[in-house]
Amino acid sequence: MSGEPAYEPVIGLEVHAQLLTQSKMFCSCSASYSGAAPNTHVCPVDLGLPGSLPVANQAAVEQAIMVALALNCQIAPITKFDRKNYPYPDIPKGYQISQYDTPLGRDGYVDFESETGSERCGIIRVHMEEDTGKTIHGRMGGKDVSLVDYNRSGVPLLEIVSHPDLRSSAGARRYFETLREILVYLGVCSGDMQEGALRADINVSVRRPGSEHGVKVEIKNLNSFRAVARAVEFEIDRQVRCLEAGGTLTQETRGWDEAAEKTVPQRSKEFAEDYRYFPEPDLPPLDVPKVLVDAVRSRMPEAAAKKRERYVNHYGLTAYDAAVLTQDPELARLMDQTVAAAPFAEPKAISNWLTGELLRLLHETGMEPAVVPITPQLLAGLLKLLADGTISNAIGKTVFEEMFRSGTNAATIVRERGLTQMGDPEELRQVVEQVLTANPGLVKQYVEQDRKTEGPLIGQVMKATGGKANAAIVKDLIAEKLS
């Protein structure tokens, strides 16, 4: 049977990302509304009250420039806002301030790793716009009602439109994951898809290899990686089946039904989609001079991919460890700052503490890396005690856990709990003698197995000393005693 697929999927993503600015895009209301009571983060501007006017948020513009740079885009030297006119209750002005023909960034790309190797997806454009309010339909007092919350109205959004370069559901997923990581690492987006801070619309079509694009179907509003992958899979399948059965596809917008795991047609619009774009007269065009772009570029945090490269090449970590450490920018920050604070320690050792003990404790407590009490200084302190031999590795774990729970520094913990390693050979000799006397069976095992299995004996000494014995010295003493 031929391995050549009859149809090739052609996929593009349109991602909306909420920016982490203090204020909204066009007014000074707080942009972080999660958890706030409805309509409490609002003002005349984001409510579209008669006579109100927008003023562009400079911080949002700079974050947008940073994203465009990270996506390898050309930055427009002059950019402007345009009105996208359409009526809906959650669009308070009856138009959304967006960008039409002079997007801030264009012609960029994202490189990402997928199962097929390295892939590149082109970026058509990156532009700024404002988010809408939220409409909730329900019942109240026995009637069908629609309620609108304008807290979200005016929150800065970046729209990132890719070229339809993606060719599989896995590729689409990886692209979206990579894009999210880029945004999170820049510190411009929380990446929280549950909260709606990051949303994706997907365009899917299929075609016979070598021929023109097929009919394009848009799937709107996906908010998880899994949904992206599943929706694309379903849609490719649906389209191929339809065509193979001799049917025709309609260009349409569909939604993703999470429960049924399929795309479903959405109600067609009541009116043709003519947004009547025209330049926003309330906002003068923005100059984006090279000096500003350079300033933004100089502030850009290191990208996750670059970090992983550095971890492997400079720190000598495995690709796996590098991937684990960069899962969360806070974790990576801890890594880099601890390396700096503890130059005497091996990066590999630091990595082990973070990917081992720290991740275990984070998982157990459900704590976010950003708020963990373990600081680079605290970890460096612990590493020093280990390097000096003041404590054993086993004790190290105990101290680490205590540091995690209380934020107290290692030296204090060791002192207060008397955890200093027993390193005096005379002191240890006595304990060793006691253990050897008490464990004839283990001694026999040691001797019979060619003096290589001192582990259990060391273990017994550790038990007897509450884990504080210096394992290396114990090992030598045992060897000496039983030679």
Add this chain to the structure above:
Amino acid sequence: MLSRVAAVDQSLGSFLLVTEALAMERAQAADRRIADGESALLTGIPMALKDIISTTGVATTCGSRILEGYVPPYQGQVAQRLLDQGAVLIGKTNMDEFAMGSSTEHSGFFPARNPWDLERVPGGSSGGSAAAVSAGLVTFALGTDTGGSIRQPAGLCGVVGVKPTYGRVSRYGLVAFASSLDQIGPITRTVEDAAAVLSVIAGEDPADATSLRAPVPDYLASLTADLHGIRVGVAREYFPDGLEAGVRANVEAAISTLESAGAKMVDISLPMTEYALSSYYIVAPSEAMSNLARYDGVRFGHREHGDTIWEMFDRTRNAGFGREVKRRILLGAYALSKGYYDAYYVKAQQVRELVRQDFQRAFEQVDVIVGPTSPTTAFRLGERLSDPYAMYLADVFTLPANMAGICGVSVPCGLSEGLPVGLQILGNRLDEATMLKVAHAYQQSSENGTQRPPILQEHATAAG
């Protein structure tokens, strides 16, 4: 003041809302302030605001039923500045609905009338403000000018009306009609008063991204009666054959007066004048269509029930908007639509740039440009209602200034068959000082503008 308003305004219709209690309160506060020696330029001065300016706690309708009952929770910048000065708000004045009109007949409530002849229009869209000042009901009023809506009613009512340079006065709190054309300005009896009010309301506002950073000069200091060295442009396009004879005569006499005051007259041409009207009637309705999209009954104002959201929108807007507003929304929707945008909106904006360049060239040769404010004196109520285009022609001399963003003033220059004629003086962008100087010099050199409408004799009171 309030009793005169009550007596006169029945027949005049210049106020949509008289804020009696508030006025008394503010007047008393002003008295205290004056007694304490802490008065400012406008403390205690009775004034009115066109009902298109947002006033906290005071109903603001924009002359439209769709905003019936809307009480703003925030103060427009100019209202705040006047409040800080201690000026006393007598009320909100009548206007063409959403500032769309030239006669105040398109008010959603009732028309205003010209104090010089109650059967005639006061002009528009700031007809209420002009009538109130003309009838002596307030010392000054604020109007708004998008295509001539301060200057034309000022001209028809025999008072002074100033349209500042675009961006000179903050639009924060000015309910938008055409965002790139709207400006707020003073309507007064004297140029001196206008200069005083302008000096208070002009200046940068961080809440309005289109407001200009340029410092505000001392307008009062620039008022002299000597015009030596001033070059006054007389544009042939402002004296077409169809110009009403009485208007022509008064304006030409005014020009002679300027010459006597020392000004040098220069003949100029503004060839783009004939194209300004048609391009204005593409650009303004387009912006208006978008600005008026927010009146949907969801958050404020009038709401009609509908079984679906679309029904609610349709019914609310159908019931709430008047014919002229609907006409302009449709015009704008058409001009901006896919397939027509380039041919209409883009083209109109390109013509606009040519209008701006027209003036730029002219101001290389002259300091100000003069002509009639409007082609005719006040027309009768109802006369132009069935012919929108005839109505639009009232602004043919005023709207080029809005398209170019420059400043302009109308000063009374005499009567024609008992009706006021306005002399329009246009100044270069940000050159209000020269424009006001010429206007003031004219007022000082002539009796015109000191006449009062007959309505005042009927209701004469001892105090002003």
